[in-house]
Amino acid sequence: MTIDINPDLYAQVPDEHGRFGIYGGKFVAETLMSALAELESLYNDLKDDPAFLREFDLDLAHYVGRPSPLYEAARWSDMIGGGRIYLKREDLNHTGAHKVNNTIGQALLAKYMGKKRVIAETGAGQHGVASATVAARLGLECHVFMGEEDVRRQALNVYRMKLLGAEVIPVTSGSKTLKDAMNEALRDWVTNVDNTFYIIGTVAGPHPYPMLVRDFQSVIGREARAQSLTMTGKLPDALVACVGGGSNAIGLFHPFLSDNEVAMYGVEAGGKGVETGEHAAPLSAGIPGVLHGNRTYLMQDENGQIMHTHSVSAGLDYPGVGPEHAWLKDIGRVNYVDATDTEALAAFHRVTRVEGIMPALETAHALAYAEKLAAEMTPDQHIIVNLSGRGDKDILTVAEIDGIDLGTR
């Protein structure tokens, strides 16, 4: 792939209206506009403030455990016999996924704003756990909205959140998954806007969320870029990350966007196959529209109704995607591809057995695609895959699919 895009372009988004090209924006009810303006103004003051950045960096170092390692998956790479695969080990973060990078940052913002109550939406539960964790640490009241279907398939994370003192509210409307949890969180925020900070878990939602979540997650790519240069003496040939809302992918990609020689692949959930319609791949098969505060690619029908999605992984089961990804697709900087449930499950088992690393099912989508990509490359080339989370939370799902009864139901 040849990329010829002006490297200065990426620093110019979002614009002052929160737009990435035609995507992004602030499509919310009037009641929330003042809260968004307040957040935007605070963040603009703090994002280059040395004291704020020092506090954030210290928390990442001493509480999260950063930097996370870049690990060469040597045995797996040998088996594939093509390009070398390096894993950016976000699974080793405190709470087991990349999500905590962002919740640390947003909890700091909540603290600066004097908010005593935080709310969050969650799909797989990783963002809910990461939110409950920072809330426990700062003594904040925490309410996590989670689709009833996800409460069932992510029972371990639900219990973790409860242990951390959060209240988990099962959402029974609509498709009972992540999109409905986000609707319910927005409804709560409208009602309690005076005392509540909404910790959005991905690079979607109204401006300034896609920008600030990207900024907090970009630590992943900054570290990976430096680690690649140290370990291999060069930049990677390709980056691979899974994309639901897209926060781990933006976090890895963003610091490399101006490096035109680095190819990028965002892997969406192909579900039972994009051609079956039962998937969660809006960038592969969606149409631009407006949902949850931003304009982006959406899975929708001809009447503009949001469609039900399907993915084996709760964290990717979302009909939209962050607006910056929509823009990166349109300008051709990032390739958006998909991996099916079956491919992801196969990659889950393979990496667990070959590397002793049990990935989250979300992450397994990225691993499945990386395997195909590496096979087409040569040993002097290398790929960095964002190993965005660990798979402990998914063992009940995997056991159920494999027909194994663990006596938990």
Add this chain to the structure above:
Amino acid sequence: MSRLGPLFNTLRAENRRAVVPYLVAGDPDEALTVPLMHSLVEAGADIIEVGVPFSDPMSEGPTIQKGHERALEGGTSLLSTLALVKQFRETNTETPLVLMGYANPLERKGYAAVADACAEAGIDGLITVDLPPEEVAAMNAELQRQNIDNIFLISPTTSDERVATITAQASGFIYYVALKGVTGAGHLDTDAVEAHLATIRQHTNLPVAVGFGIKDADTAATVAGCADAVVVGSALVDLVANDLSSGGSHTSAISGAHSLISSIRNGVNLATSN
């Protein structure tokens, strides 16, 4: 040409307030919608707000959410909503009709096509919950081309400065959201509503409707003391749904809705006759 301006001129001349019921088009089936609308007018409704069903109605409380879900199960869309409006217009060309909904169904059809279809069906105004002034310019241009009013929401959290920005772009009337929350929530702080309306009126001569939290004749009467129009949504949607789910027919649901709006009409009239 929108019927809203002339209606409010008449009401002001007569010192009357508008009663504005809200229903979801196609809830629970399309056969109920048009007869229900006619009955609301008979009961004293001045304007009807027609909700366009959407899969993700983020500002609605549980009552109206369920209305959207029922309407979608029956297959109601933006286009079939406009077909129902056309049917209503066959025998009523007087009552202003306002569509209330969310941005995505409009985006999907294209703003120009939506404005044309609304004009053809006989729609007078549009309220799009998630198109604040920052995002509305393209839609507004198309609505103005067809002389359809764009009705903005103002909330308890809207700053004075924003009130000025919003009123400068608005036409028809202003919709004041009486509480921080979703439709059908909590109870009203009428003193706070009165204070906010006074602020809004410093910026505009447009009529101000108040909605969210008006449940019965009493709350409607109190709000009518300071507002030009009172919107009744969840109470009506709830009443119709309850009647039908407890074995009622279209006829009994329509008759119940007629009684509710009549009683609200009377409450509002009493409040303004003193």
